[in-house]
Amino acid sequence: MAIIIAVLIALVMANLLIGSVDIAPRAVWQIITGQGHENAVWEIIILNTRVPMIVTAALSGAALSVAGLLLQTAFNNPLAGPSILGVSTGASFGVAVVMLASGSAVWLTQSVGSYMTILIGALAGAALVLIVLLIFSTMVHSSTMLLIIGILVSYLASSAVSLLNFFATEEGVHSYVIWGLGNFSGVTPSQLPFFAFFIIVALAASTTLVKPLNALLLGTRYAENLGVNTKQTRNALLIITGILTAGVTAFCGPISFIGLVVPHIARLLLNTSNHNRLIPATMVTGAAVALLCTLISVLPKQYGVIPINAITPIIGVPIIIYIIVNRKNIQYFN
Amino acid sequence: MAYLSTHNLSVGYKHKGNVLTVLSDLNISLDKGCLTSLLGANGAGKSTLLRTITGVQDPLQGCVNLGDAELCRLTQRERSRLIGIVTTDRIMAGGLTVTELVSLGRQPHTGFWGRLSRTDKDRVREAMHDAGIEHKADCFVSQLSDGERQKAMIAKSLAQRTPIIILDEPTAFLDVASRFETMRLLHDLAHKHHKAVLLSSHDISLSLLLSDQLWIIDSERNFIAGGTEDLILNGTLNRMFRSQALSFSQEMGDFEMTLPTSHAVRLECTSAALSRCIANALMRNGIAIDASASTLIAADMQGDTYTIAVGEKRLGTIEELITTLKSYTSWT
Known part of the structure; x- marks a missing residue:
């Protein structure tokens, strides 16, 4: 755990120092400690671009990772994740409706109000998918089947997005595609407190589920025998997952793989399935992984920024394949 | 309670x-x-x-x-x-x-x-x-x-x-x-x-x-x-x-297997363990034990060694007993 925190701090510093503009480490230190610096442009870059991006990336990484962990335990399936269950796609669909229906206007104005509209769209989309999952969960009791329903719903939402794209204006499609590439730098300093509050509340809520989550490791029958109201727990899980995923998706686009991979990294690093330690570890690891992706994305410096969703699979896929190949030797699979 | x-x-x-x-x-x-x-x-x-x-x-x-x-x-x-x-x-x-x-x-x-x-x-x-x-x-x-x-x-x-x-x-x-x-x-x-x-x-x-x-x-x-x-x-x-194929034996307190038998022999044996083993081997080969059968098998056990007699023949193992019984042409 100490190592993960150290890595996280190192990544925060690296992200402060490295970007499309070269800023001297001494100047960075002066600016973030509030001493000010004669170069006003540098000050704006650090305080209005890099710091919000770091906070956004860290919170988004933590949020998506915890969402993934909750879903993996709730569905008793190590391959569950917010993007796989259709929650991300549902949020994307909501965003698409808002963005494409109103052309590009909402995206370009970048006011708090317009972001609120996008956030509400994302929440509504995620909620729609979650309600569908909840309805099916009363009919289908197998978690694996419910996971498959999630995947199918996700296809439906994708096809709805494609249809919307077909009828939308060119600018609308363009801004939607850009949004879809994933980006941690879209949250402005004025939106940041709102975004941070939203995510932190949902993350705090997730920690209240530690006890039932541990019981659910034994499956629903054992969990119920240990006094867990599994229906209520599953609903709470889905709602928290929905808020975490929709919040991140609205502001940063549908970020893939982090929610699926990070819980595995945390389990492997801590060598435990106990949610007591796993939830905090997943948050810190998620933040670190998101910051690593951000760092890679700005490496081309003045030549531009690599989309986050081009980086996450490069980190995520090898880890997933490693886990699948070595599953016989990994404690929590057996 | x-x-x-x-x-x-x-x-x-x-x-x-x-x-x-x-x-x-x-x-x-x-x-x-x-x-x-x-x-x-x-x-x-x-x-x-x-x-x-x-x-x-x-x-x-x-x-x-x-x-x-x-x-x-x-x-x-x-x-x-x-x-x-x-x-x-x-x-x-x-x-x-x-x-x-x-x-x-x-x-x-x-x-x-x-x-x-x-x-x-x-x-x-x-x-x-x-x-x-x-x-x-x-x-x-x-x-x-x-x-x-x-x-x-x-x-x-x-x-x-x-x-x-x-x-x-x-x-x-x-x-x-x-x-x-x-x-x-x-x-x-x-x-x-x-x-x-x-x-x-x-x-x-x-x-x-x-x-x-x-x-x-x-x-x-x-x-x-x-x-x-x-x-x-x-x-x-x-x-x-x-x-x-299955019947419950009250004496043994357990289920036992019953297989169809086509022949019968009479068994006289001094040891319960030997008797049970011979009976099981015979049952497996389709031979029942019947007190009124004409063929007599006499068996005796002292310590770990046992002898089995069928008619004139004296045999040292149950395996030999089965081979001998199977060779009786009059049975087939």
């Missing part, structure tokens, strides 16, 4: 107006300090009954009482302090240590965050000790053998400190030694810890040895409850499986 009793209980399934009754009018009880085995063929309704009395499934009629309270009126948490279960469900707890797994059994007694008090930790240690899994306390569940895993799950239900423990086929998938150990442990839970223990099993021999009470569901879905030895003597076990 009955920890669990049922009143005119009917179990089964309701699906879109169709009612499938599996068992009906059950008035049965699980008593303090008593090990009960539920026996019956696959599909007889063992699981349905277990699901109903643990509250996973609603009864079609009647009710289940836990002490003075009706099961259906209790909350999940209240139930969790009265009945502990061990199932054959696949669990995802490989990444927990045995101590962490057994600690989950304390959940009905801990607060919102599930933090363990000193008493809770003592109870967990005690449970691991009583289940004989203490030496694996710090091992991961994934490193356990099937038998050890079963003991860990039993320790979990012990940590739960419920008066009733219900186990669904606890000895399935276990090797012979683990089956004996597990059954011995369950017997101790009933007799030393004064719990009411119910298990479903296909392991009839072991259940007959260690159960105080049997619940039997026969091939026609009749439910019979009674003391183990009484059910052996009154022929209930004989009627349990209506099969040509």
Whole structure:
């Protein structure tokens, strides 16, 4: 755990120092400690671009990772994740409706109000998918089947997005595609407190589920025998997952793989399935992984920024394949 | 003292107006300090009954009482302090240590965050000790053998400190030694810890040895409850499986196989063990033992050595006896 925190701090510093503009480490230190610096442009870059991006990336990484962990335990399936269950796609669909229906206007104005509209769209989309999952969960009791329903719903939402794209204006499609590439730098300093509050509340809520989550490791029958109201727990899980995923998706686009991979990294690093330690570890690891992706994305410096969703699979896929190949030797699979 | 009793209980399934009754009018009880085995063929309704009395499934009629309270009126948490279960469900707890797994059994007694008090930790240690899994306390569940895993799950239900423990086929998938150990442990839970223990099993021999009470569901879905030895003597076990190949031997207290025989011999033997071995070898080869048969086999055993005589021939092994008998052309 100490190592993960150290890595996280190192990544925060690296992200402060490295970007499309070269800023001297001494100047960075002066600016973030509030001493000010004669170069006003540098000050704006650090305080209005890099710091919000770091906070956004860290919170988004933590949020998506915890969402993934909750879903993996709730569905008793190590391959569950917010993007796989259709929650991300549902949020994307909501965003698409808002963005494409109103052309590009909402995206370009970048006011708090317009972001609120996008956030509400994302929440509504995620909620729609979650309600569908909840309805099916009363009919289908197998978690694996419910996971498959999630995947199918996700296809439906994708096809709805494609249809919307077909009828939308060119600018609308363009801004939607850009949004879809994933980006941690879209949250402005004025939106940041709102975004941070939203995510932190949902993350705090997730920690209240530690006890039932541990019981659910034994499956629903054992969990119920240990006094867990599994229906209520599953609903709470889905709602928290929905808020975490929709919040991140609205502001940063549908970020893939982090929610699926990070819980595995945390389990492997801590060598435990106990949610007591796993939830905090997943948050810190998620933040670190998101910051690593951000760092890679700005490496081309003045030549531009690599989309986050081009980086996450490069980190995520090898880890997933490693886990699948070595599953016989990994404690929590057996 | 009955920890669990049922009143005119009917179990089964309701699906879109169709009612499938599996068992009906059950008035049965699980008593303090008593090990009960539920026996019956696959599909007889063992699981349905277990699901109903643990509250996973609603009864079609009647009710289940836990002490003075009706099961259906209790909350999940209240139930969790009265009945502990061990199932054959696949669990995802490989990444927990045995101590962490057994600690989950304390959940009905801990607060919102599930933090363990000193008493809770003592109870967990005690449970691991009583289940004989203490030496694996710090091992991961994934490193356990099937038998050890079963003991860990039993320790979990012990940590739960419920008066009733219900186990669904606890000895399935276990090797012979683990089956004996597990059954011995369950017997101790009933007799030393004064719990009411119910298990479903296909392991009839072991259940007959260690159960105080049997619940039997026969091939026609009749439910019979009674003391183990009484059910052996009154022929209930004989009627349990209506099969040509199997019959219950009251003398041996176990099922024995019957194969068709085409010939018969007379056997005179000085040793019971030798007699049983010869009889089994003959039965396997289609030869029955009949006091009125003309061919005589005389066998004698002194210490570890035995001799068998057929007519004029003296033989040293049962294998030779079978070869000799098969060579009798008059039989074919």
